[in-house]
Amino acid sequence: MVVLLLLSLGSFAQVSDPTPLQFRDAAEETRFHALTAELRCVMCQNQSLADSNAQIAHDLRREVLDLMNQGKSDAEIKQFLVERYGEFVLYKPEVAGNTWLLWFGPALLLLAGAAIVFRIVRRRSGPAAGAVAHDDNQEW
Amino acid sequence: MNQPAKKPESRTTGAFVFAGVIIALFFLGLMGLLYYGVKQSDRAGRDALPSPLIGKPAPAFDLPLLHEPGKRFTLAELRGQPFVMNVWGSWCPECRVEHPVISKFALTKRVRFIGYNLKDTREDALRWLEQFGNPYLMVVADEPGRTAIDWGIYGAPETFLVDAKGIVRWKHVGAITDQIIAEQLIPALEKAEAEK
Numbered sequence: 001m002v003v004l005l006l007l008s009l010g011s012f013a014q015v016s017d018p019t020p021l022q023f024r025d026a027a028e029e030t031r032f033h034a035l036t037a038e039l040r041c042v043m044c045q046n047q048s049l050a051d052s053n054a055q056i057a058h059d060l061r062r063e064v065l066d067l068m069n070q071g072k073s074d075a076e077i078k079q080f081l082v083e084r085y086g087e088f089v090l091y092k093p094e095v096a097g098n099t100w101l102l103w104f105g106p107a108l109l110l111l112a113g114a115a116i117v118f119r120i121v122r123r124r125s126g127p128a129a130g131a132v133a134h135d136d137n138q139e140w
Numbered sequence: 141m142n143q144p145a146k147k148p149e150s151r152t153t154g155a156f157v158f159a160g161v162i163i164a165l166f167f168l169g170l171m172g173l174l175y176y177g178v179k180q181s182d183r184a185g186r187d188a189l190p191s192p193l194i195g196k197p198a199p200a201f202d203l204p205l206l207h208e209p210g211k212r213f214t215l216a217e218l219r220g221q222p223f224v225m226n227v228w229g230s231w232c233p234e235c236r237v238e239h240p241v242i243s244k245f246a247l248t249k250r251v252r253f254i255g256y257n258l259k260d261t262r263e264d265a266l267r268w269l270e271q272f273g274n275p276y277l278m279v280v281a282d283e284p285g286r287t288a289i290d291w292g293i294y295g296a297p298e299t300f301l302v303d304a305k306g307i308v309r310w311k312h313v314g315a316i317t318d319q320i321i322a323e324q325l326i327p328a329l330e331k332a333e334a335e336k
Contacts, residue, residue: 042189042294055259056294059285084292086192116162120155 021065028068035074036061038092042085049089191292191311198302199290206257206265206279213280220304222332223252224325226276226316227288227298229260230268235297238315239272242299245321246275251301251329255279258288258296301325303332 023029033050041052042060049057049064060081067077081089093099193199202214226242228235246253255276257265262281269279282288291300294313301310310328312320 055285059289063286063289083192084289085294086189086292088189116159120152120159123155124152 021061023065024069031074032061032065032068035068035077036064038090039064039078039081040089040091042089048091189292189294189313191308193292193300193308194311196308198300198306198308199287201280201282201287201290203280203282203287206255206262206269206281209262209281213278215306218252218254218302219306221252222301222303222309222329223254224329225254225256225300225302227256227258227293227296227300229258229296230264231260232296234315236272238297238317239275241316241318241321243273243275244318245316245325246277250326252277256288256293257281257283258293259283259285299325301328301332303335 021032023032036050037048039049039060041047041049041054041057043054043056044052047057049060064077064081067080072080078090087093087099093102095103198215200215202212205211205213228239242253253276255274255278257279260268260281260283262283265279265281297313297315299312299316300308303309309332310324312324316325
């Protein structure tokens with residue numbers, strides 16, 4: 001069983017990078033780390049490109065640094081990866097038709113919760129305050 | 141319930157019932173999601189990413205041939221007929237699993253079957269083919285793995301179907317099975333041929 005597990009993991013070989021990336025200056029390194037932290041590793045899907053030790057993550061980090069050295073902007077680099085690996089690589093996907101729920105869902109849930117709490121509180125304190133709204137007799 | 145000022149407690153009860161219903165619906169929804177997740181969890185390749193390349197022109201490549209390293213081979217030379225490109229490496233145990241399956245299929249000569257040797261040394265790759273058999277029409281070698289990024293390849297095995305016009309029609313991540321060939325690859329190939 002363990003052997004099987006190891007075998008299936010083997011194809012996503014974990015390797016140590018023989019030639020570490022060389023940065024020209026601290027600013028470049030900071031930008032690189034910020035950018036790769038926002039990109040998702042395509043192999044080990046719950047790690048960022050910055051954290052992952054999979055072979056493909058090594059290669060993609062190198063590619064990202066190459067593109068930075070070619071003077072590409074962060075947006076262009078993200079576009080480069082999206083064209084090849086899909087929207088999946090972005091931890092912050094574009095706001096689009098199929099992602100709006102992802103972006104605004106939590107806020108909607110919060111608003112819905114706030115509305116319910118507000119109604120309950122108003123119902124409870126309404127009669128005591130004597131200021132019962134005349135419009136709230138439709139629902140209960 | 142139409143006497144708001146007289147029965148405040150019934151309104152409160154109503155609010156609680158309302159909240160209860162909302163919470164119950166919420167949990168039912170969560171359970172539905174959980175059920176869906178469990179149902180999906182045994183689906184092979186559920187982590188495979190859909191390739192954004194499907195329906196788009198295959199990325200050009202210019203790579204050395206594994207068996208003749210001095211000679212380079214380009215995508216353009218494959219135009220005119222569909223081909224299947226199978227990404228493999230001697231370091232990849234899953235490739236060994238699918239090897240008999242793809243060998244059997246390649247031998248039917250239904251479609252040109254190209255090997256894409258990824259991040260391998262020439263020596264290891266040749267030894268692997270010698271040991272397990274070489275089902276490929278030709279094998280291109282991408283040792284640095286740079287071209288693989290253009291193809292959105294993130295491991296091996298991966299298998300692509302490209303049509304006569306050079307459009308990517310289908311991709312599979314992970315080991316190919318007889319079932320996948322029969323239910324996905326061949327229908328996709330027939331469709332590509334019909335639309336030629």
